[in-house]
Amino acid sequence: MGSRIKKIIQNSIGILIGSVFLFLTLREKPMAPVWESLANSDYFFILLSFVCLFIIFYLRALRWKLLIEESGEKPKSDKVLTSVLLGYFVNSFTPKFGEIIRCTSLQKTTKVPVSVSMGSVMAERAYDLLILGLGVFAVFWIELDRLQGIMDSTIGGISHIYGYRYLYVIPIAILVLFILFLISLRRIKKSERRPVKKIVEFLQSMFLSLKQGLLLKKRFQFIVLTLLIWTMLVVLNYIYLLCLPETSGYSFSFAIVILFIGGIGWALPSPGGIGTTHFLLLQLFLAFQLDPNAGISFGILSNGLTFIGTIVIGGYGYFRYWTETKTLEKAAKA
Structure with missing residues (x-):
């Protein structure tokens, strides 16, 4: 019951954050030009974006399989792909709950322990966050004069939810909770109770899988797959630009900027990046002195197509x- 309440609270917070940022994005904006722009979208590139999105999911499945194999498990590629699609399908409606779903579904179809797959997911996310962080740093380094105000605008948007004073409390609270977790884990390890032992074994297995995933024996294959994933993400954003008449002439390099600045919105705890990505993309267009209506149209189209594509492809996974x-x-009954 407690976990269910926790999930409801997490989902509610995610929806609240997304709603506030969406309100800040669309507040006092004329929507008629936006709808007209979306109505003139190129359907060929819309269909092409769905193909590109499926390729990204497939590459992610291959990379996740590689990380799981570091722990000695040998799941089939099609089973891993099914769990990845199912996980992203769930992530479209809840903030990051899909990661748990893809691990539990993989256990059901391949018998890979949840602790192992969860550790590999943590390793996968660590690498992606590293690349996102490096990409954001590089983009801000190159375009500092234009992008300096974006983070201030984002923090200002979050402050509408929590207030500025709470923003400084969050990192301190996380650090304190982490220290308390380490202290309590030491004491828990000494416990002789069976349920507690099970929890400890699960955590140890998960962190071992995380460690194996971070160390990586098949580094070359992993690097190639990671580069392919992020390259395809840039291509996907460029296809989104080609969908709209107003943005079809923008450069491929601008798609790289969009990926990393928009990626901050996807990293925030909002279901499907709704609201957060719209807000950041609008700020990006304003920073580059581009048409704000085009920024809103692009935000709605790119986020909407990603959402629809994930639902359709994820529905196939389901x-x-x-x-x-x-x-x-x-087979079990037979």
């Missing part, structure tokens, strides 16, 4: 998972 589990249940 169907695959449903058929696979039904087959396993029939």
